[in-house]
Amino acid sequence: MPLPSVAKPRRISLLSESQHTASSLIDSTIFASSSFPQTQFSNHPPNPQGHHNSKRQALTFPPFKRLVGQCFHGAPASYYASLIQSCITRKAIKPGKQLHSHLCQMGLGFNTFLATKLVNMYCVCGSLWNAHHLFDRIPKRNLFLWNVLIRGYAWNGPYEVAIALYNQMFDCGLVPDRYTFPFVLKACSALSAIEVGRKIHERVVYTMCETDVYVGAALIDMYAKCCCPQSARRVFDKIEERDAVLWNSMLAAYTQNGHPDESLALCSEMVLAGLRPTEATLVTVISASADIVALPAGKELHGFSLRNGFESNDKVKTALVDMYAKSGSVKVARTLFERLGEKRVVSWNAMITGYAMHGYAAEALDLFEKMKGGGAVTDHITFVGVLGACSRGGLLDKGLMFFDFMVREYHIEPTVQHYTCMVDLLGHCGQLNKAYNLIKEMKVMPDSGVWGALLNSCKIHGHVELAELAVEKLMELEPDEAGHYVILSNIYAQAGMWEGVARLRKLMIDKGIKKSIACSWIEVRNKVHAFLSGDTSHPNSAAIYAELKRLGGLMAEAGYVPSTDSVFHDVEDDEKTNMVCSHSERLAIAFGLISTEPGTRLLITKNLRICEDCHIAIKFISKITEREITIRDVNRYHHFKDGLCSCGDYW
DNA sequence: GTAGGGTTAG
Numbered sequence: 001m002p003l004p005s006v007a008k009p010r011r012i013s014l015l016s017e018s019q020h021t022a023s024s025l026i027d028s029t030i031f032a033s034s035s036f037p038q039t040q041f042s043n044h045p046p047n048p049q050g051h052h053n054s055k056r057q058a059l060t061f062p063p064f065k066r067l068v069g070q071c072f073h074g075a076p077a078s079y080y081a082s083l084i085q086s087c088i089t090r091k092a093i094k095p096g097k098q099l100h101s102h103l104c105q106m107g108l109g110f111n112t113f114l115a116t117k118l119v120n121m122y123c124v125c126g127s128l129w130n131a132h133h134l135f136d137r138i139p140k141r142n143l144f145l146w147n148v149l150i151r152g153y154a155w156n157g158p159y160e161v162a163i164a165l166y167n168q169m170f171d172c173g174l175v176p177d178r179y180t181f182p183f184v185l186k187a188c189s190a191l192s193a194i195e196v197g198r199k200i201h202e203r204v205v206y207t208m209c210e211t212d213v214y215v216g217a218a219l220i221d222m223y224a225k226c227c228c229p230q231s232a233r234r235v236f237d238k239i240e241e242r243d244a245v246l247w248n249s250m251l252a253a254y255t256q257n258g259h260p261d262e263s264l265a266l267c268s269e270m271v272l273a274g275l276r277p278t279e280a281t282l283v284t285v286i287s288a289s290a291d292i293v294a295l296p297a298g299k300e301l302h303g304f305s306l307r308n309g310f311e312s313n314d315k316v317k318t319a320l321v322d323m324y325a326k327s328g329s330v331k332v333a334r335t336l337f338e339r340l341g342e343k344r345v346v347s348w349n350a351m352i353t354g355y356a357m358h359g360y361a362a363e364a365l366d367l368f369e370k371m372k373g374g375g376a377v378t379d380h381i382t383f384v385g386v387l388g389a390c391s392r393g394g395l396l397d398k399g400l401m402f403f404d405f406m407v408r409e410y411h412i413e414p415t416v417q418h419y420t421c422m423v424d425l426l427g428h429c430g431q432l433n434k435a436y437n438l439i440k441e442m443k444v445m446p447d448s449g450v451w452g453a454l455l456n457s458c459k460i461h462g463h464v465e466l467a468e469l470a471v472e473k474l475m476e477l478e479p480d481e482a483g484h485y486v487i488l489s490n491i492y493a494q495a496g497m498w499e500g501v502a503r504l505r506k507l508m509i510d511k512g513i514k515k516s517i518a519c520s521w522i523e524v525r526n527k528v529h530a531f532l533s534g535d536t537s538h539p540n541s542a543a544i545y546a547e548l549k550r551l552g553g554l555m556a557e558a559g560y561v562p563s564t565d566s567v568f569h570d571v572e573d574d575e576k577t578n579m580v581c582s583h584s585e586r587l588a589i590a591f592g593l594i595s596t597e598p599g600t601r602l603l604i605t606k607n608l609r610i611c612e613d614c615h616i617a618i619k620f621i622s623k624i625t626e627r628e629i630t631i632r633d634v635n636r637y638h639h640f641k642d643g644l645c646s647c648g649d650y651w
Numbered sequence: 652g653t654a655g656g657g658t659t660a661g
Binding site: 077085113117151179180185186213215218220246249255278280282283285315316318319325344351379421 | 654655656660
């Protein structure tokens with residue numbers, strides 16, 4: 001925003017001026033100076049080139065000091081309040097501090113009204129130490145003051161202090177009000193502190209604030225961040241007069257907790273209830289449609305946003321880039337990405353990770369270079385995309401270089417996701433010991449994703465010892481997940497260690513662990529068709545199996561040799577279907593081939609990780625049929641594993 | 652006389 005061009009500070013009598021004029025004066029006096037750095041008033045971090053060094057600030061502030069010294073004697077508190085407000089609006093802590101010091105000289109430093117404004121000023125500027133220090137010295141603390149400080153901590157952290165202050169309020173005989181709750185609940189959201197959050201909810205009910213939309217939205221957000229969407233829904237249902245933000249909060253609660261279908265359905269209800277979707281509504285539900293890989297729903301939302309004046313909204317457009325990229329339409333995503341008015345880090349990340357997800361390693365890395373060249377801010381998610389691209393593309397040297405680059409140049413501490421990419425990359429390239437050493441060096445606790453990446457690599461390279469170690473860790477982290485046992489069993493089978501296969505099978509029976517049912521689905525002409533492994537319930541089942549058999553013959557001619565390593569997993573299903581491998585993704589592909597025009601791209605979604613043999617088979621099918629086939633895992637959505645997917649019933 | 656809530660990448 002360009003700064004106003006008033007050059008000289010005016011010297012006038014202020015006592016008869018309105019607050020608005022006082023505010024304008026301080027604006028023009030302090031902030032109009034062309035030498036004052038613009039970044040001082042923005043949310044951006046200080047310029048590393050040091051544009052606002054002490055010399056420049058010294059040049060800027062004297063006019064304000066003169067103003068303070070010459071004009072303020074006898075001014076009413078409301079006048080000072082408006083000056084502090086100017087500092088708050090511009091997040092200008094230095095003039096604010098000067099004003100604070102002046103008020104102390106005038107004996108107004110602990111005036112509750114003005115001091116509360118000053119505490120707010122320090123909070124808004126992120127200087128919680130100053131805010132708290134002043135708070136401690138104010139003799140008469142009212143509820144308003146407590147709320148201001150709690151809000152400061154809820155915005156800036158440490159969040160625990162916001163909760164501690166909330167508890168201290170009671171000791172001082174104060175009762176929280178409808179303003180207190182959203183602040184303290186925000187701190188609970190940040191900490192995922194569900195127990196504290198529930199206690200606060202009890203207090204909300206006790207103080208009859210449950211139907212307030214602001215409190216309600218904060219409660220919904222708290223339950224959403226604590227992975228309790230059902231509790232969020234109960235709050236939502238109790239509020240009769242709902243505004244758009246309340247609806248948006250509930251939509252986000254569903255989207256964030258892996259219920260994109262519920263989010264889309266609720267959005268329809270919102271429109272039927274007569275509410276106009278806002279930017280946040282669209283961003284949330286477009287994100288939901290990306291998670292569900294429901295391209296028709298996503299396209300519909302794209303159309304809706306165009307018709308309702310969001311065509312030039314960059315946040316909505318970024319959500320669309322993400323949706324198209326995740327759905328495999330990377331070209332459409334790129335076109336939209338290029339049309340963005342301002343490319344923010346989120347937009348770059350959506351495009352880079354979209355490329356990485358679908359194996360376009362060169363495009364992802366090329367875009368990353370463009371991002372760096374344009375001087376865009378880079379964050380840890382950018383590197384999840386970059387390292388993911390290297391991992392998918394088998395680019396070992398580049399992956400190692402970027403990992404090093406991220407730590408040394410960008411000072412980004414690697415997260416568990418970065419390590420997962422690196423273990424996957426090293427492991428796939430056969431450097432299993434290096435992958436294991438990297439896990440041992442990790443500063444963060446390795447999760448099931450990291451050990452799973454190592455286990456998968458062990459399967460590819462037949463490394464029994466490390467696979468046993470990885471499964472041992474995975475059994476601790478996810479004791480009921482059948483997939484880990486199955487993979488180890490297959491590794492034993494590959495190595496001819498049949499006693500190991502038998503031992504694992506017994507272990508699974510003893511523990512009562514059943515393997516998850518793999519489900520894949522494909523959308524053809526606006527209808528979703530879902531398939532289970534070995535499924536024969538589809539009306540076109542006979543034609544699907546005939547197509548699979550035909551493909552099997554063509555693939556054999558093209559040199560495809562089915563892998564025999566998956567004995568534990570596959571033989572039972574395949575015996576039922578005359579030895580045609582009928583994994584769910586292959587059924588979905590066969591159905592897609594007989595139901596769509598030649599040349600149509602096929603997008604299959606799968607709820608479990610695709611096996612290596614199907615990976616190879618799909619490459620053959622793609623080559624033979626000249627079709628682009630994309631498989632997307634959505635295995636993070638647990639509800640797909642609960643048997644909800646049956647043919648055609650999903651919608 | 653001062654204050655409040657939601658959304659965007661793997």
